Amino acid sequence: MWSRLYWLAVGGPLAAGLLVMGADPSPLADARNGLFDLYQRAAPRAYDPDLPVRVVDVDEASLARIGQWPWPRATVARLVDKLNASGAGAIAFDMVFSEPDRLDPAAVVGLLPEDVRAPVQTALAGRESNDEILARALGESPSVLGAVLTGTRTGATYPAKWGIAAAGDDPLAFVPRFAGAVAPLPGLAGAAKGIGALNWLPDRDQVVRRVPLLLALDGKLVPGLGAEALRVAQGATTYVVRASNASGDEGFGTQSGITAVKIGALDVPTDSQGEVRVRFTPTDPRRFLSAAAVLDGTVPREELEGRIVLVGTSAAGLMDTRATPIDAAVAGVEIQAQLIEHLVSGANLVRPDWARGAEMVLTAVLGLLLALVLPRVSALAAGVAGLGVVAALAAGAWFAFTRLDLLLDPMGPGWAVLGVYLMGVLALYRDEQKQKKWVRSVFGRFVSPQVVEKLAENPERLVLGGETREITILFCDLRDFTSLSETMDAQALTRFMNAYLTPMTEVVLAHGGTIDKYIGDAIMAFWNAPMDDPAHARNAALCALAMSARLDALNVEWRRQAEAAGRPFSPVRCGIGLATGPCCVGNLGSDQRLEYSCLGDDVNLASRIEGATKSMRVDILVSEATRAAVADLPFLEADLLMLKGKSRASQLYLLAGDAAFAGSDAFDTLARRHAALMSAYGAGHFSLARAAAEALASEGPDRLSRFYTLYAERCQDASTTPTPAGSIS
Structure with a gap:
């Protein structure tokens, strides 16, 4: 020892x-x-000059050529017109136009001596202000203005140019929150196609490693500048935010945060706060175009056409510099540019949760x-x-x-x-x-050795709108759950449900199924969505068999525990219903909350079939379409039942075993004897059918004995109360 x-x-x-x-x-x-x-x-992302991102830089040369900053808004408007005429896909300003232009002629007049002020005012009467000129330019171009969110209320107008759709937990609970904003002038904000927040939250060492795609302003989600530039460039209208407990995300009830934000065609993985950790490149002069050169018309059109253009400054005197993991000091606008490059290039850098x-x-x-x-x-x-x-x-x-x-x-x-x-x-x-x-x-x-398993990655992209496709739906429900739950207190019931649902969920996922929802003690799952599964009906049928076998194993363990504790034990049974057919699958719900689910007549049919397993005394029943889609599994005719909620009778089938059993002599014998039973029963030969049912109940598979006992009882009842041959149960 x-x-x-x-x-x-x-x-x-x-x-x-x-x-x-x-x-x-x-x-x-x-x-x-x-x-x-x-x-x-050690291994930075390589800069690709072909990426559709450029920075129009108010650099030292531009300040020397045009004059000190800020420039008159009419000059900024001329810059916007030049960029728009060159075919820029989006024009985003890494700056805030929150105050009227101090260099507007009308404003400058107020500084003139009184004796010359009146003639100048008369000469300027009726002239557009610089802010109006800029607003007109913004309105005619794919423009995005910057804003800065603050911790105090400012009363500034912050119009929403976008829509937000959320799946899973409320993303407002996870993003950084702000109470107010320094926003563009209302006239400019109204004219622009988008408004993006310039905020980023550096770490304690003041290095910018992550850039938020979304932030919260007074209880509403607002996008960052990079995200908004991408949206405007793609002509998109809505952000789709996926958070924990969205369908397809394995949150299992925990609110772990945001997982992804969809911007147009881009599905962007994020951290829990909706931020993207950027994979940076070293500063590269090919990323920058001088604002003076754009105004002079000396920049080649191909440098601007179709690109997202960010307007900012690298001039040292304007002090808009930040540190990144690679560079000690870069222009703030370059961080926004590198974020967009990171996203459009498909780069990814994740510290997974x-x-x-x-x-x-x-x-x-x-x-x-x-x-x-x-x-x-x-x-x-x-x-x-x-x-x-x-x-x-x-x-x-x-x-x-x-x-x-x-x-x-x-x-x-x-x-x-x-x-x-x-x-x-x-x-x-x-x-x-x-x-x-x-x-x-x-x-x-x-101590025993533990195996460390890695988690399966990326959602798959969900179908944003509903699509109709053939799927197989499974419903699994416990028998007599109400009576069972009445014997347990809340803690015992919770432990029991976890002990039951966890292995059943593992079986479904192991067979390629999608868990739709848990409904009390019931499980709803489906196959062939969102991933294509050509053998969806077969996989669902094999899953049903595996779930039944897993429950048998659980019953053995529960019985052992009950005997060890000296308490009575009743086996837990379940019913499983399968149906196959065309259904609408996709992100279904409202603009405020979406869930990946399915709708359709066959969903209801699967639920009704599951309910029929109780009266038919079997654990698995499938629809006629499911049986037709699976050629190598052993199915047996069960009955023609008028199910609740259906306008016509439905032919149901038993699932007798797996593919190995289907190819065995035992199944051939069982199928012949079963067919003889159903033929005699359908023809009204109840004495003959009863004898066949009783023989099968004692000699057939144990899992079907209760089903054949049911048919024997039906024949006994029919012998004393004749029923028209071929009647529907």
């Missing part, structure tokens, strides 16, 4: 490491950001494995192994960054492994062999 000292020695650094990783204090976050910055500097948990699990597993290994090998061998693990962690993190666009932190697991090694070796040197054996014994009783 290992000594207590050894446990303290290896458990101390491991527990401390896990506690620090779980708390994630600011110094640790700073160190992690520094490491991720090193990644970007599961990363910290996975790193903690990896730390625990590696620490425990190392603690197990140390007493069994020499210190040198353990040291080499520990260094190998640290090197593997670093290599794995680098691979994840360069090939998978994931940001994983090897420092926490690495330091924990190093701490476990050093402290474990020191403790082992002080222990006798007997103490080492004792520690091995205790460790072996309490």
Whole structure:
């Protein structure tokens, strides 16, 4: 048995490491950001001059040529006209026009001596103001103006140029919130095609690593400048925001935040706050065009045509500079440009929400494995192994960054492994062999190796509007759940439902199904949407068999637990109904809330078929269309039933087993005997049918015995109360 000292020695650094990783204090976050910055500097995104983004720069040359900033709004309007005439796809200003133009002639007149003011005012009468000239230019172009959100109410008008559709949890709960805004003048704001917030939230070291796509202003979502420029350039009208617990996102009830924002044709993954971590390039002069050159008409048209043009400044005196992971100082407008480049190029850089948990699990597993290994090998061998693990962690993190666009932190697991090694070796040197054996014994009783699994990525793009496609729908419901629930208190019922729904959900997902919803104790799922599944009916049928088998295994375990506790146990049964047919699938709901679901007559049919399993005394029934779509599974005719809510009778079938059973002699015999039973029953030969049903109930498959007993009872009833042959049950 290992000594207590050894446990303290290896458990101390491991527990401390896990506690620090779980708390994630600011110094640790700073160190992690520094490491991720090193990644970007070592392998930055290469600048592609063919990307449709350019910056029109109010640079030092422009200030020398045009004059000091701010320029008259008439000059800005001329710049907009030049860009629009060159075919710019969008013109976005990384600046705020929140006050009237001080250089407007009408404003300058007020500074003149009174004796000359009146003639000048007369001469200017009827002339458009500079702000009106700029508003006209903005209205004739795909323009986006900047605004700055603030923590205090300003009363400024902030018109919404966009629509918002949200799926899942309310995204307002996750984005940064602001109470007011410094917004463009109402006349300018009304003329522009879009308004984007210029805010970004740098980390503690004032380095900009993430740029928000969405923010909250007085209880409403507003887009950032980069997002709004992309929307206007694509002619889109609405942002689609997907958050936790949207259909297809595995939130399982937890409000983990925003997962993606769809802007036109772009489906952009985000962090939980709706921010994008940008993969930066070094500053490249090819990204910039001098504003003076644009005004002079010396910029080639191909540099502007079809591109998103951001207007900003790199002039040092205007002090619009920020730090990025790659550069210590870049123009603020360049960050917006690099965000758009990042999005349109399909680049991705994500610190996934599961990363910290996975790193903690990896730390625990590696620490425990190392603690197990140390007493069994020499210190040198353990040291080499520990260094190998640290090197593997670093290599794995680098691979994840360069090939998978994931940001994983090897420092926490690495330091924990190093701490476990050093402290474990020191403790082992002080222990006798007997103490080492004792520690091995205790460790072996309490710890088993755990397998670290990675999570499956990206939603798939959902169908935004409904589409009609053939799907197979499954409904699964517990039998006598009301009676069962009455025997449990709230906590016991919750534990039971979790113990039931979790494995059933795993079975559905393992067979390629889409969980639509949980309805109390019922599960609704479907196949062939959103991913194509040519064998959807077969996969759904196999899933139904697997769910039935899984419930049998659960009953064995529950019975064992009940017997161990000395309490009675009644087996839990379920009914499963399958139907196949054309349904409308897609993001269904309202503008405020969308869910990926399905609608159609066959959805209702599947639900009714599931309900019929109780009266038919079977666990699985399928529709005629499902049976026709699956050629290699053993189906048997069940009955022609008039289901509740249906205007005509529906032919239902039993699912007798899997494909192996379908090809067996046992099924051939069963099918012949079943056909004879149904023929005799349909012809009104109830005595003959009863004998066949009783024989099948005792000699056929156990899972169908209750079904054949039902037919025997029907024949008994029909013998005493004759029923027209072929009648509908």
